[in-house]
Amino acid sequence: MPDAERTVSGIHEMTKPIDQAAMLSGLSKSQFIALMAMLMSINAISIDIMLPGLQEIGASLGVTNENDRQYILSAYLFGMGFAQLFFGPLSDRLGRKAPLLGGLALYALSAIAIVFVPTFAALLFFRFVQGVGAAAIRVVTVSVVRDIYGGRQMAEIMSLVMMVFMIVPVIAPSIGQLIMIFAEWHMIFVVIAFYALAVTAPVAVRLRETLAPENRRPFTASAILDGFRIVVTNRIALFYTLATSVIFGALFGFINSAQQVLVGIYGLGVWFPVVFAAFAGLMAVASFTNSRLVQRFGMRALSHAALLGFTLASFVWMGASLAGPLPLPIFVVLYAAAMFQFGVIFANFNAMAMEPLGHVAGTASSVLGFVQTITGGVIGAFIGQAFDGTVTPLSVGFFTVGVLALLFVLIAEGGRLFKPHNPAG
Template sequence: MSASSAASRDVSRPEFIALIAGLMALNALAIDVMLPALPYMGHALGVVDENDRHFVLTAYMLGFGAAQLAFGPLSDRFGRRAPLFVGLVVYAAAACAAVFSPNFATLLALRFVQGVGAAGTRVIATSVVRDRFHGRAMAEVMSLVFMVFMIVPVVAPAIGQVILLTGPWEYIFLFMAAVSVAITVWAVLRLPETLAPERRRPLRADVVLDGFRIVLSNRSAIMYGLAGTFIFSALFGFINTSQQIYVDIYGLGALFPLAFAFQASLMAVSSYTNSRMVRRIGMRRLSHAAILIFTAVSGLWLVLALTLPMPLWLFMTLLCVIMFMFGWSASNMNSLSLEPLGAVAGTASSVFGFIQTVGGAVLGTIVGSFFDGTVVPIAAGYVVFGVLALGCILIAEKGRLFGVGEEYRA
């Protein structure tokens, strides 16, 4: 009996959620564990402009986003497991090779390749969830996955800080490779194949293009996908500048990972509350309320940042509210974008993953490039992206908020 068939019989719902979260967490690990090391990498590899250090994150995100367009059709043709394992091998190999980077350009190239490998984890993880669940049940599972997944941003910067206390920054890449190998073994043994042979789509140009056409022509799906892109752009902008904000502006120094972990933990709590509420209230009502609060509090943050010095307690309070609303928005918007596209779940996941990752990375990097020693640029970014996300939702819903739409209640 194959590992896949055995897993399909034996894997429990909690283990399934934990495994999917672990796969997705490899992406978060590749971003957040790097944050304390950015100054050391920049110094070691001769990076003069400190804002250029952000490219270590951006290069990874670009590879991660672009490769999803390939992993989607591949997973719709060959099933979920095989493409996933190819991506995991590439991820680990690139992490190991980055240890020997002779210059900054080589490091960026390897980070791009590492992102290519990680693309498989994002596409296959969301596709597997869509294969097994739909409607509010899917939103509930995605919220629980996101809750577990958020443990990584909570602990990763602290892990990176500890690694830097015990050795050079290259050790961080070895740590990433070790974790990816462990997750790979778990997936080989326990991840079921969720795409039945009769549901697989041929890997022909006309079929692949038709799959992309189905995804891109669905107004509601694409608009929710774009709304998610703008929300993630705000998050990436904050991640890019978080080390500078907490260390350079507020002087937290080695306490930076604790501040970052606190914000991430709120998003995990938010995802958990979403999982408990979404079956009763619905994806639309929760995400619509969240984006309104997200945008309004971001606007208050910008006004205050422009008119008075922003103390740490006020900055943290406003950001806590915003990040809590992000937790309510992100998983529900992803579920709403995938809900009508179950027949092409792999392709849909790849398209929205590409748009959200590349769009978020590019827009977030633009916001990060405006860092001027204050929180004004990042606050302005949150306001702009919140307004754009709200506009996309209004288009998706034909100008009407808080409707239940055609959500499945199962």
């Protein structure tokens, strides 16, 4: 498609009435948001529901170093990260539904396989495979949203998706804790397998194919490389992706060490899921707030302010933690102040990264997802492995990624913050 046609097409996408655009999926707006959120929440439940069971999983499979339990999360993230590079171009060729259904099936089967693993190495292998299945789910979900929405509308929809998505971290650790009371850790994977199957039903029956035949791209090496080139040579897309990636690293770093911090340092025990849920709920509130404000103020004004707030809150947290052990209330306030901003940053940064790439949405989603997941996973693993019995490594990690993200945003914006590029910004 010539550049001029792409521009006209992109403007048309941004100006379509939301209700009419949602109908392209075969679903009402609320049904569409709910289904996209259910799909995105699969990744959250894959991580958060097992946090209360990490200690028992490690003990059951002979893991002696408590930091090694974090690999259960890292293996999943790396499987998801690398596989996105395959599923994105595949969904640009075959359409969205077939790869999505295949990913859901692989995810569910891997979860069932984990129930029967005899060793920790086998568990890590199937967690990696489960992440491969999740890659298709993540890539196609973002691609479907971009097929239908653009600009501030996409940021609004992604904020609402993230708001519902955040309900899972609110309830998942409590579900995991409940499972651990009445059953062994194996039942956790049975539950997430059935959840994936439950989501599969409305995808198979209700969701229409959102990629028009005329917009499909060949699945050849040259076409795939050309798609990758389009993504990585777009300054705004690339550097907003990198900014999101490093912020993700902070979130993954906390998730990796959350059980050690909240239970090991602060002795919360069975109250761990409650505090974890409160943090997730705060991010859900931030996502909802963003969805109500983004059409009025724009993606850049909200997300740039949130990034500055994240960096400032992390700096205060780091300074306080370096001064000595933090009491639980102070830790909660400072961490919450930083992570409230995440709920605003994520949806807007992703929408701005995807905005110029609608004509290669599947490939773009895969490259963006790969960079975000792998970079975030590596940074998160580094922060998690630096755990030393205090919250200092976590706070230093948060401040560092805040500074890096700010640098990437400045590069993306040519050195200027808060300036909208067009009515969609």
